[in-house]
Amino acid sequence: xxxxxxxxxxxxxxxxxxxxxxxxxxxxxxxxxxxxxxxxxxxxxxxxxxxxxxxxxxxxxxxxxxxxxxxxxxxxxxxxxxxxxxxxxxxxxxxxxxxxxxxxxxxxxxxxxxxxxxxxxxxxxxxxxxxxxxxxxxxxxxxxxxxxxxxxxxxxxxxxxxxxxxxxxxxxxxxxxxxxxxxxxxxxxxxxxxxxxxxxxxxxxxxxxxxxxxxx
Numbered sequence: 001x002x003x004x005x006x007x008x009x010x011x012x013x014x015x016x017x018x019x020x021x022x023x024x025x026x027x028x029x030x031x032x033x034x035x036x037x038x039x040x041x042x043x044x045x046x047x048x049x050x051x052x053x054x055x056x057x058x059x060x061x062x063x064x065x066x067x068x069x070x071x072x073x074x075x076x077x078x079x080x081x082x083x084x085x086x087x088x089x090x091x092x093x094x095x096x097x098x099x100x101x102x103x104x105x106x107x108x109x110x111x112x113x114x115x116x117x118x119x120x121x122x123x124x125x126x127x128x129x130x131x132x133x134x135x136x137x138x139x140x141x142x143x144x145x146x147x148x149x150x151x152x153x154x155x156x157x158x159x160x161x162x163x164x165x166x167x168x169x170x171x172x173x174x175x176x177x178x179x180x181x182x183x184x185x186x187x188x189x190x191x192x193x194x195x196x197x198x199x200x201x202x203x204x205x206x207x208x209x210x211x212x213x214x215x216x
Contacts, residue, residue, distance in 0.1 A: 001193075013026040032083070034212040036075060043192075046072040051194075056206065059090065063196040064203035072193035076208075080104070081187035082136040082164030082215040086171070090156045095173055097197025100205050101170075104163035105185035112185060114172040115193065116161040118177070122150040126168050126180050138168070138180040147174045164215045 014164040027085050036042060039058045046053055050066040053073050062071060083118075099117045106113035111131040118124045123144045125137045136142060150172050151157075160171035164186075170178040190212065 025084055029216060032080075032212055032214045034078075036210045038208055038210070043075045047153040053201075059094075059206035059208045060192065061206045062192075062203070064098075064133040064194060064196040065201050067196055067201045068198045069201070069203075070097035070193060070195045072191045073081065073116070074103075074106070074189055074191035077189065079108075079187050080190055080212060083212050084160065084162050084215055085190055085210070085212045086158060086160035087192060087210045088156055088158050088208045090208065091120055092206060094120065094204040095197055095200040096153065096212075097200055098203040098205065099123075099125075099195040099197075101159050101193060102161040103189075103193055104131060104161055104168075105187060106150040107162075107185060108142075108188070113188060113191075114163060114168050114185060116159070117195065118150055118157065118159060118170070118172055119144075119194075119197075120153050122146050122152045124150060124170060124172070124177050126170050126178055128184060130184075138182060139178045140189075147172075147177050162215060195206060 031138050041055055043060055049054050050069055051064045051071045053062050053071060064071060092124050097119055099119050101115055101117040103113050103115045111129055113129050116126050121123055123146050126139045127135045127142055128136045129135045158173050161168035166183045167179055172179045192206050194203050
């Protein structure tokens with residue numbers, strides 16, 4: 001990542017990982033579809049002086065109190081290939097520069113993955129993270145960019161991602177926002193994330209109704 005980060009593992013692994021930045025170990029190929037309404041604790045949770053990931057009112061609630069800080073949580077150690085993932089993100093009056101979205105093709109025991117991201121200000125990016133390197137935005141010449149298809153400051157967003165067949169696609173509220181072609185990673189784990197802005201640290205979002213289905 002380009003700032004500080006914390007990866008919160010699935011609850012079954014949290015005792016071993018603590019608040020470290022280790023990622024989930026790769027498991028077997030996952031059975032689909034996979035859905036979660038966050039009524040039962042499955043995803044990683046933890047709280048420290050920089051951020052909090054906890055279950056609140058049947059949602060996965062993420063807050064950040066440090067600038068340019070990235071936190072994510074995953075549900076399991078399964079490996080997914082050729083998937084569509086989507087989740088409802090509730091805007092708890094977070095700062096407009098807060099980014100949030102979906103991680104896919106996360107590699108076992110490394111910090112390599114793709115992610116699709118958007119902000120309440122209507123900006124977006126599709127990016128690739130590689131261990132020991134700064135993230136590369138695969139869209140818009142490595143920069144955030146606005147989209148007129150993303151409503152600004154909505155109470156909630158339905159964020160989606162296609163990850164497979166050599167293509168990563170970002171959707172917001174059912175609208176395709178952008179797509180890229182990259183074959184660096186072809187399968188891996190999934191997670192949700194929040195990322196505070198460089199100028200403000202008031203990140204506060206909740207995730208609900210997560211779903212993964214197979215791409216055609």
